[in-house]
Amino acid sequence: MSFARVRALVIVGVLAVVALVFVVMALVKDTQGSAGLGEGCPDDWPRADVTLRDHKDVKINVYNATERRGLAANVGDDFRNRDFQVQKEANQKKQIDDVAVLRYGPKGVGSAHLLRAYFLGDAELEYDPKREDDIVDVVLGSNFQQLATITEVNQSLGDLGAPVAPPGSCPMPVDG
Missing domain, CATH: 1.20.5 (Single alpha-helices involved in coiled-coils or other helix-helix interfaces)
Structure with missing residues (x-):
């Protein structure tokens, strides 16, 4: 050699x-190694479920906050056709100018993240740490046009990244 x-x-x-x-x-x-697992969080902070849910596991209420008649029912049907569990459709008296507002509690963080992709990231988020259910309220505003297509949703999810625990909450430890 x-x-x-x-x-x-x-x-x-x-x-x-x-x-x-x-x-x-x-x-x-x-x-x-233990980042994002809620270690070191104060005991009184709620544990946020940051699991990105499948469509069929997401429960929503759809509210119309516009002057357009039947908007909540139409969008509720669109969500049903995409396998979401629509619990309620109703009108809201107070009108909003946004595309949409998503209201949720600690158990709905991952679900709200998925729903935000259906509005291409333009939905406002309203987190309520005292809310105890896993239902996300979808409030449609006057700037709402239509829900995103499946391809647009997938691209939006990529742009949004992983769900993150809101300020004042800690992510739930992941099993497994």
Whole structure:
């Protein structure tokens, strides 16, 4: 074996050992191993369910906060056709100018995140830490046009990232 080949093997070997040392050090000194699991949160803070739910597991109420008649029923049917569990459809007296407002509690964080994608991220979020159900209220405003297509929803979910626990709450520990 030539000297150049031996030298190359020695350099590659040293680089492999150095890379292995860096990997082991990164794993040993990792301080984010329990990040997002609610450790260190005050006991009185609610635990937010940040699990991104499947459509069939999301319960919603649809409210019309516009002057358009039948909007809640039409959008409720659209959500039903997409396998959501529509609990109630009604009108709201106070009109809003937004596209939509999503009202939810700690158990509805992941569901509200999914629903936000149906409005391409333009829905306002109203988190209520005292709310105890897992239902998300979808309040349609005067700037609402239509729900996003499945492709647009998937792209919007990618843009929005993972659900995050709202301020004043802690994410629930993940089982498994």
